[in-house]
Amino acid sequence: MKIINAVLSGGVGSRLWPLSRKSRPKQYLPLFNGKSLFELTIERNRSFCDELYLIGGIDNYNLSRGILEKSGITQFKEIVEACPRNTAAAIAFAAFQAEPEDILLVTPSDHLINNNEMYQNAVDAAIALAKDGYIVTFGLQPKTPETGFGYIEYDGNEVISFREKPSREMAEVFVSSGNFLWNSGMFCFKAGLYLDELQIHEPELFDASKIVFNKKNGIYLNELLSMNIPSISVDYAVMERTEKIKVIPSFFEWSDMGSFLAIYENILDNDPRKSGSNLSLNTHKLVEFVGVENLILVETEDAILVVNKDNAQDVKKVYERLEKENPSYLK
Amino acid sequence: MKIINAVLSGGVGSRLWPLSRKSRPKQYLPLFNGKSLFELTIERNRSFCDELYLIGGIDNYNLSRGILEKSGITQFKEIVEACPRNTAAAIAFAAFQAEPEDILLVTPSDHLINNNEMYQNAVDAAIALAKDGYIVTFGLQPKTPETGFGYIEYDGNEVISFREKPSREMAEVFVSSGNFLWNSGMFCFKAGLYLDELQIHEPELFDASKIVFNKKNGIYLNELLSMNIPSISVDYAVMERTEKIKVIPSFFEWSDMGSFLAIYENILDNDPRKSGSNLSLNTHKLVEFVGVENLILVETEDAILVVNKDNAQDVKKVYERLEKENPSYLK
Numbered sequence: 188m189k190i191i192n193a194v195l196s197g198g199v200g201s202r203l204w205p206l207s208r209k210s211r212p213k214q215y216l217p218l219f220n221g222k223s224l225f226e227l228t229i230e231r232n233r234s235f236c237d238e239l240y241l242i243g244g245i246d247n248y249n250l251s252r253g254i255l256e257k258s259g260i261t262q263f264k265e266i267v268e269a270c271p272r273n274t275a276a277a278i279a280f281a282a283f284q285a286e287p288e289d290i291l292l293v294t295p296s297d298h299l300i301n302n303n304e305m306y307q308n309a310v311d312a313a314i315a316l317a318k319d320g321y322i323v324t325f326g327l328q329p330k331t332p333e334t335g336f337g338y339i340e341y342d343g344n345e346v347i348s349f350r351e352k353p354s355r356e357m358a359e360v361f362v363s364s365g366n367f368l369w370n371s372g373m374f375c376f377k378a379g380l381y382l383d384e385l386q387i388h389e390p391e392l393f394d395a396s397k398i399v400f401n402k403k404n405g406i407y408l409n410e411l412l413s414m415n416i417p418s419i420s421v422d423y424a425v426m427e428r429t430e431k432i433k434v435i436p437s438f439f440e441w442s443d444m445g446s447f448l449a450i451y452e453n454i455l456d457n458d459p460r461k462s463g464s465n466l467s468l469n470t471h472k473l474v475e476f477v478g479v480e481n482l483i484l485v486e487t488e489d490a491i492l493v494v495n496k497d498n499a500q501d502v503k504k505v506y507e508r509l510e511k512e513n514p515s516y517l518k
Numbered sequence: 519m520k521i522i523n524a525v526l527s528g529g530v531g532s533r534l535w536p537l538s539r540k541s542r543p544k545q546y547l548p549l550f551n552g553k554s555l556f557e558l559t560i561e562r563n564r565s566f567c568d569e570l571y572l573i574g575g576i577d578n579y580n581l582s583r584g585i586l587e588k589s590g591i592t593q594f595k596e597i598v599e600a601c602p603r604n605t606a607a608a609i610a611f612a613a614f615q616a617e618p619e620d621i622l623l624v625t626p627s628d629h630l631i632n633n634n635e636m637y638q639n640a641v642d643a644a645i646a647l648a649k650d651g652y653i654v655t656f657g658l659q660p661k662t663p664e665t666g667f668g669y670i671e672y673d674g675n676e677v678i679s680f681r682e683k684p685s686r687e688m689a690e691v692f693v694s695s696g697n698f699l700w701n702s703g704m705f706c707f708k709a710g711l712y713l714d715e716l717q718i719h720e721p722e723l724f725d726a727s728k729i730v731f732n733k734k735n736g737i738y739l740n741e742l743l744s745m746n747i748p749s750i751s752v753d754y755a756v757m758e759r760t761e762k763i764k765v766i767p768s769f770f771e772w773s774d775m776g777s778f779l780a781i782y783e784n785i786l787d788n789d790p791r792k793s794g795s796n797l798s799l800n801t802h803k804l805v806e807f808v809g810v811e812n813l814i815l816v817e818t819e820d821a822i823l824v825v826n827k828d829n830a831q832d833v834k835k836v837y838e839r840l841e842k843e844n845p846s847y848l849k
Binding site for chain 1: 803805
């Protein structure tokens with residue numbers, strides 16, 4: 188039995204445009220003292236795990252390799268997806284790669300986590316429950332009535348219910364009640380158990396994923412076959428349905444770095460990039476803000492974004508518009 | 519007797535930083551279909567005038583020359599000031615250069631004026647009054663209760679009083695009364711009459727200016743001697759004191775282009791540089807504004823300014839701060 192860190196590295200992070208691009212997704216941007224979220228993820232989980240699996244897309248895997256090379260990590264296994272098929276399938280590939288008794292610590296590669304004792308305690312507790320035959324999800328102590336996350340109603344390690352992204356009012360009720368956690372996107376379970384549960388609840392997805400995995404060419408999955416896999420999240424496919432679910436209420440500092448607001452909140456007030464309530468990112472120029480507040484300015488070689496931090500989610504709309512009108516700015 | 523356009527070209531235009539720099543003052547920026555305010559000023563007044571005088575600083579005169587060369591204008595006289603001594607002295611230099619009976623049409627080089635029949639009528643009327651022996655100032659029909667301008671209380675061509683920059687409340691009273699005009703900074707008079715009036719009201723300034731003019735080295739004024747000239751505006755030195763003052767109430771379209779707000783207001787709504795209520799200037803990059811309104815973004819090689827158009831005056835404070843802290847950004 189081994190403990191394996193299965194790192195999922197898909198997606199672009201469209202809400203971090205123009206920093207994040209198809210050729211340079213969010214998790215590879217060196218925003219944190221020169222390190223990327225991908226690099227920090229790998230570093231954070233090395234001490235808990237015997238092996239490292241990378242599950243990512245054909246556009247990304249060379250970026251992952253480059254960072255591992257820089258970090259001197261040579262022992263890892265790759266699964267290169269031909270096209271994005273969501274998390275249920277991505278985790279299935281990791282599970283097929285492992286032995287059934289191996290424990291997978293599944294982590295996104297684009298979260299910022301303060302790697303302290305609270306994190307280590309949470310992971311230790313999750314591994315212990317996984318060894319006992321449970322599907323474990325990490326639930327995070329909610330800090331604000333965030334409407335962009337799913338919530339988990341809990342009691343100790345028991346999951347009472349999963350709740351999809353709530354309204355503002357409902358989120359406020361959730362947070363003030365003290366009975367709800369944010370759904371983190373981190374999981375821990377035996378590889379075989381995950382596949383058993385997937386087969387029970389999403390047999391079509393299980394079968395299609397198994398065919399794709401078995402017919403892979405080295406590390407590369409086949410594109411045409413991959414198109415047969417239903418694109419479903421692991422939450423919907425397994426977490427919300429399995430009887431074997433447990434949750435680890437977690438208290439570590441965490442951010443999904445989903446938008447420039449999250450980046451703003453994770454940059455210290457005395458950082459030279461901050462000027463009053465305004466922030467400038469990725470520029471070597473002198474930036475002066477006059478008569479404005481709560482703005483984030485981002486400069487790249489071909490684009491400048493000025494966004495109010497309270498509208499940081501709307502950057503996704505710019506990305507989607509450019510995808511239709513001017514895709515060269517997304518490359 | 520000749521009619522001479524005396525063009526004053528001093529100052530940087532600090533409220534247009536980072537576009538305007540010591541090496542590239544506001545009046546030389548090619549903001550209007552590739553033309554600068556300086557160039558438009560010269561073009562506008564050519565048809566009225568027999569000669570052209572340029573009075574400007576040592577930092578500017580090569581920029582003026584370059585534009586005249588481009589326009590194919592070879593006949594002009596230059597007076598190069600060693601240091602800024604304000605408008606009363608600058609106009610005195612032009613007057614010393616001319617014959618006493620010559621008429622000076624004194625124009626700043628950094629105003630935007632719609633050169634239509636109303637402008638031509640105003641200039642014709644001013645020249646006629648100047649020929650009759652008056653000191654003529656152009657008063658502009660006020661459009662808004664602007665607090666940054668001086669006002670002229672008038673009745674026909676008679677000046678009742680000059681008023682310094684008023685409070686907001688007072689400006690509103692001025693504008694609604696219909697008896698007030700904006701003080702434009704454009705003047706018309708015989709050279710000899712100006713010098714006579716200057717000698718009466720500011721004899722020290724007159725004497726010091728005369729010494730500097732007489733001791734000039736070719737077109738260049740002496741710096742040490744120039745330091746003896748009191749730095750006083752022509753309004754204070756002559757206009758507000760002379761008995762011979764007349765005003766031409768003027769109705770042409772005019773802007774002093776004093777701030778990015780004025781530039782904003784003189785750029786059409788369908789200009790590609792405008793996006794909703796936001797404006798980007800001098801950038802070749804794709805600029806996206808998200809969740810913000812009334813912003814002006816200016817990019818140069820070494821700086822980016824983001825200013826709310828209602829705070830456009832405060833850009834001057836940035837300039838003044840940089841002058842102390844980081845003058846390389848003003849060069």
